[in-house]
Amino acid sequence: MAVKLQGFEFWKTTLRGARYVVAPMVDQSELAWRLLSRRHGAELCYTPMLHAQVFVRDANYRKDNLYGEVCPEDRPLITQFCANDPEVFVQACLLAQDYCDAIDLNLGCPQMIAKRGHYGVFLQDEWELLEKMVKLANEKISVPITCKIRVFNKMEETVQYAQMLEKAGCQLLTVHGRTKDQKGPATGIASWGHITAVRNAVNIPVFANGNIQHLSDVEQCMEETGVQGVMSAEGNLHNPALFEGLSPPVWEMAEEYLEVVSQYPPCTLSYVRAHLFKLWHHTLQIHKDLREELAKVKNLQGLTEVSRQLRLRCQEEITNGGEEAGQVVGLPFPHWICQPYVRPVPKDPVANSNGTEVKAVRHKRALSLEDSDGASDALSKNKQKKKARNPHKNFCPEQKPKYIKCEQCGNPKGNQCVFNLCRGCCKKKAYKEVADCPSHGLKFKTKAEKQKSEREEEGKSRGLQEEGGLLNGTPT
Secondary structure: HHHHHOOOHHHHOOOOOOOOEEEEOOOOOHHHHHHHHHHHOOOOEEEOOOEEHHHHOOHHHHHHHHHHHHHOOOOOOOEEEEOOHHHHHHHHHHHHHHHOOOEEEEEOOOOOHHHHHHHHHHHHHHHHHHHHHHHHHHHHHOEEEEEEEEEEOOOHHEEEEEEEEEEEOOOOEEEOOOOOOOOOOOOOOHHHHHHHHHHHHHHOEEEEEOOOOOOOHHHHHHHHHOOOEEEOHHHHOOOOOOHHHHEEEEHHHHHHHHHHHHHOOOOOOHHHHHHHHHHHHHHOOHHHHHHHHHHHHOOHHHHHHHHHHHHHHHHHHHHHHHHHOOOOOOOOHHHHHHHOOOOOOOOEEEEOOOOEEOOOOOOOOOHHHHHHOOOOOOOHHHHHHHHHHOOOOOOOOOOOHOOOOOOOOOEOHHHHOOOOOOOOOOHHHHHHHEEEHHOOOOEEEHHHHHHHHHHHHHHHHHHHHHHHHHOOOOOO
């Protein structure tokens, strides 16, 4: 069995001293995109974040997200999992370890789905659990364990957090210099100061994540923080040639990506569509008809054709527009050049009639059915689609029917359940007590009585046969 390398030896040998790193991105860092990024300077890639529990129980999930994407050109590769159970995490690692060079534990995802699932950055305060997960994985699996974290507000707490993970067995640490509250419109600037403090406090390789839009940012970050490598997510999505220091025309990257997708099928259509939306982001703000078309097409050929139409329109602008062609206010380059997307700055608080500040709120939901009819813009895109399918759909929480809770678990109970429980709890109770619940379609008592009746009938029939045999002198 090969010796498991650790720390800097692992980084220098297995990861080949990687400095330019493509981040794990849900539904976005799939095989085709990783290969495209590697062609343009990326030295290390991560898989999208995978759910450890699903990975353990679902063979198709393993095949679609890792086993089916094995490619010699796609190395070195780190597989990332989200998890909150040490045993499940180790099981997932054991199933994945032969298909990658290391396993990463996601401790940085700040999205609501991570909060509901209790993983990612929402495990940040559970140091005892995290220490157990990392330690157990480090002991049990054959490849190194790494972690990706976000920082705390306090630099000292961030340093202690990193040292705890190192002590538990983490062999490489990626530090995203933002807190768990810095996301969406409030993303803000990542703190390289926190990253520097972590780098100076640990004896394992550190990657920095945050504020990377150009190759010059990569070089500046490495110089200021002293990290071994720099990871890019959004910068890479808008310009896959970022690590080459190039800003090519969008159509060159789009066409090359589509070519890779066709060479390494299958690739989920929604992934491809999302990548094209990112690459063509600035151009689609101008050619909105093709934006709608890109959202509607149903196959790879359709996506390729929309991308071709965008290229033709851009080339026509270049031919007819001269030096000013493609210039858009706020963009350093013409809109058809790969360049970063800068999030709009959140609106400053405004003063109300009393002179006190009121936070600006982006209204997503209609307050009532009447309001929603006249202001569909107040609904999220997902809810607008639902309303298009069902005009009578009610999105107002106050107007939604109130359900009586199950006495045991708190879920809505069945309206006519004989036990006043939800279906799951009712099934357990009815099974235990051999009872029926017509409202939930449970017939344990009926089935038991039927089986008893059938056994009695069978006994009577057998008795009659035995009597008939005795009367005929036939031995039984």
